[in-house]
Amino acid sequence: EAQVTQNPRYLITVTGKKLTVTCSQNMNHEYMSWYRQDPGLGLRQIYYSMNVEVTDKGDVPEGYKVSRKEKRNFPLILESPSPNQTSLYFCASSPLEGGSGNTIYFGEGSWLTVV
Amino acid sequence: QQQVKQSPQSLIVQKGGISIINCAYENTAFDYFPWYQQFPGKGPALLIAIRPDVSEKKEGRFTISFNKSAKQFSLHIMDSQPGDSATYFCAASKWTGANNLFFGTGTRLTVIP
Numbered sequence: 001e002a003q004v005t006q007n008p009r010y011l012i013t014v015t016g017k018k019l020t021v022t023c024s025q026n027m028n029h030e031y032m033s034w035y036r037q038d039p040g041l042g043l044r045q046i047y048y049s050m051n052v053e054v055t056d057k058g059d060v061p062e063g064y065k066v067s068r069k070e071k072r073n074f075p076l077i078l079e080s081p082s083p084n085q086t087s088l089y090f091c092a093s094s095p096l097e098g099g100s101g102n103t104i105y106f107g108e109g110s111w112l113t114v115v
Numbered sequence: 116q117q118q119v120k121q122s123p124q125s126l127i128v129q130k131g132g133i134s135i136i137n138c139a140y141e142n143t144a145f146d147y148f149p150w151y152q153q154f155p156g157k158g159p160a161l162l163i164a165i166r167p168d169v170s171e172k173k174e175g176r177f178t179i180s181f182n183k184s185a186k187q188f189s190l191h192i193m194d195s196q197p198g199d200s201a202t203y204f205c206a207a208s209k210w211t212g213a214n215n216l217f218f219g220t221g222t223r224l225t226v227i228p
Contacts, residue, residue, distance in 0.1 A: 004158070031214045040124070042204060042220035043159070050214075090158050094214050102214060106158030 002027050004107035006091045012113045013081055021076045021110050023091030029105075030096035032074040033058065034066065036087040037109075043090065049074055050096060081114040088112075118142060119207050121219025128226050134192040136222045138205035141186065145207040149216070150179065150190050153202045162203070163190070166210065195226045 004025045013019050025032065033048035035058075045058030049068040063085055065077040074093075078085060091107040121138045128134045138148075149164035165172045165179040165188065172179045178191040192199055202223050206216040 033214070035218075040220055042121070043218040045215070048215070092158075096214070103161045104214065104216065106160065108156070108158050 002105060004091055004093050004105050006089075006107040006110050008110060009108065010111045012115065014115055015082055016080050019078050019081060019112075021089060021091075021112070023074045023076065023107060024072050025093040025105070026072065027093060027105065028071065029093040030071070031102075032068065032091065032093045034064070034074070034076045035090045035092060036060065037090060038087050046076070081112075083114050086112060086114050117220065118217035119205060119219040121205050121222060123222060124220070125223040126225070128195045128224065130195065130197060130226055130228050132195050132226075134190075134195045134199070134224055134226070136190045136203055136205070136224070137187065138189065138207075138219050139185075139187045140207045142207070143186070144209055145217075147208050147210045148179070148181065148188050149206050150177075151204045151206060151218075153204065153221075155201075159204055192224075195224075197226045197228055200224055200226050
């Protein structure tokens with residue numbers, strides 16, 4: 001079954017304590033990205049990656065890091081979380097652009113609360 | 116700056132009625148307009164998409180209407196059912212960069228029996 005799997009699904013952490021949200025896809029997709037979803041703001045892209053070792057900033061990258069050492073994995077790192085990073089996070093993947101209107105597949109989301 | 120503006124923020128429709136969600140965009144380079152459906156506790160999933168070479172696309176009870184000159188597009192859900200209750204996001208991108216979607220702010224649809 002085609003899947004984007006992210007962990008943890010729920011996390012409460014304290015300000016300043018580094019955390020990593022993992023993301024893995026089993027569809028051999030080149031493109032992966034992270035979004036955060038906030039009420040009234042919709043989905044905003046944090047970072048994306050077009051292939052291994054290729055990453056770039058999205059619309060709201062401040063306070064986040066990513067890495068793409070393997071094609072299937074794309075972890076999101078919060079080096080020093082702050083309360084304004086409390087949000088619902090989605091990892092997503094798709095084939096790289098090829099003019100086919102590529103469907104983006106989303107994970108089930110990770111609820112992160114920073115206190 | 117919101118690249119895609121979506122309204123209404125929430126919508127309550129009677130079972131069997133028509134649900135209509137509207138979106139507008141500014142960037143004339145956009146030429147791919149998908150709609151995503153999100154159920155509580157789940158990630159968004161592609162529902163239906165349109166390119167500007169047609170003014171309408173229909174899949175079952177779901178129809179996208181597209182007005183290129185007005186830079187607007189809308190989702191119509193005919194014969195709305197309680198199972199359609201979800202959050203709907205419109206989005207836009209360039210066809211060749213369809214991975215980099217700009218999303219609207221979402222519409223929470225509730226269909227009451």
